[in-house]
Amino acid sequence: MSFKETWKKYKVAYVYIAPFYILFAIFGLFPIVYGFFLSFFRWDGLSAMHFVGLTNYINVFKDPLFWTALKNTLVIGIIAHIPILLGGLALAFILNSKLVHGENIFKTIYFMPMVTSSVAISIVFQQMFGNNYGVINWFETLLGGDKINWLGGDGSLIKAAVIVMFAWKWVGWNMVIYLAGMQGISNDIYEAAEIDGATQPQVMFRICIPLLKPIIIFTMVQSTIGMFNLFTEPFMLTNQNWQGGINNGGLTLMIYLLNKAPQGGNLYGYASSVAYIITLMIVAISTAINKASQDKSDPDYIQSEAEKRQRREQRKQAKQQRRA
């Protein structure tokens, strides 16, 4: 078939898919490539650009504020994942067991934070965490404790407040996903386990978690991306402070990045290099999660590895033959 005929026959299909590729090339691919280019320059957005090589990257790594931001982001992300993952799994398991009813009501309530605006909810949490007027400190004093200065003091508890908000928001989303996964597991497996006399914890750890592994990996990768993009909650909790509140206690990587440019500063080249460092970390951690979770005894994994090895050897042989 000639080129003209092909075009005539499949014109519709190409027209249908063209918008995505055009829009992505302009608004997706171009900024990503240009950002890489820009990260090697010093540019304030108006005057001429200066090529500075790797200076931007070196300066980022020299900046103590960057390390604070990275540390805060990781602390918030990693600690918040404990309640999100374990709580989500436990709640899904409880709702999936036949002991309780009203699954839909609980699911709806737990999912509510996902649909509400983070800005509005952050404003409410800011009041709830208030030192001299907040509900949380009121409960604390009712139980006989002292007031805790969550958002003030030396700033170290801002992270705790952000962790509470982050976990509060995401636990329902994870739970709904895990629950859907658990309900997808065939009932025969549960019944077989019951006949064999398995206890509930055994069902959870030996059946549910191994079968849900791909879904758990998916949620972990998603929340890793969410962790690095964490911006609204700490920003609003610290009264829109670009330094992340007292002692940079709530400074995350995204606040740090946007404060360099375009909000606040105009160090476009520097900000681009920060953006690239964040991106590389996201890619590295997602790949690491995927790699670490690969089951070495899984037949699919063994087969794909064997195929890879075979292909490598074939290539090697072909190379040798060409040389000979």
Next chain:
Amino acid sequence: MRLLLFFLLIAAILVLIARFVPKGKTISLYAVLIVIAVIMLLPFYMMFIMSTHSTAEIFSFPPYVTFGDKLIQNFKSMNESVNFLRSFRNSCIVTFGNVALVLFFCSIGGYAFSVYNFPGREPLFAILLATMMIPSTAGIIPWYIMMSKFSWVNTFRALIIPNCANAFGIYWFRQYCKNNVPTTLIEAARLDGCSEWTIFFRVIAPILLPAYASLGIMQFVNVWNDFMQPMMILKSPNVQTLPLMLRSMVSDRGTDYGAMMLASTCAVLPILIAFLSASKYFMSGLTAGAVKE
């Protein structure tokens, strides 16, 4: 820290109940679910409560946990400081504009990938999947520079058009078409003399309605609640969306917290009501992609 001890105590009591009381397992499981549900609902409840109190009452200790009588006063104060309806309208324009375009482009794209066997289909689809792997963070600075070079700052275009390139949406529609659109149906329509365009709009689009609903809800929630992109683009008060309006109510010269809480409530309520009336669709839409069929 007494709070943590308190929760540990509750947990210990529940374990004991589950162990020694007949039917205790069910009781303690329900208790766990209800305690967590209360924690989940507390911020919403406090938001409603605080929107009926004046700023002085909000800052008193112990805090008010029942409804007050300053609702009307807060409402007046809110209307003086911000234009709620204008922001609501702006949010609607951005969200509906973006959702409509995304649904249109994604559905035709996904349909083309699943139905037509055109040359270059596999490599093009592989490219599409690869674009989903790249985090958009990498291009955020140049994206902003582009918007200012196009003089799209302070326009809704900047939020509607770039976000239309949605690879996941195309993937989503392709999967749905593969499972639900029979080839015979398209062939029959062709024999009847429909053009390709009519086939899609008259025959295929009605079949795709559930997929439109899920993806539409997902996109709607994301765009409606988005804060970072609008913050970079929409700087003038005239074009503020709802999250930006809430943010602008915080001021150094004394914020009226009662009015701000009322504004938060008004901003959250529409989507919350929509969620409560169609929670099944929201949940399946927002978790789409996690559970593959």
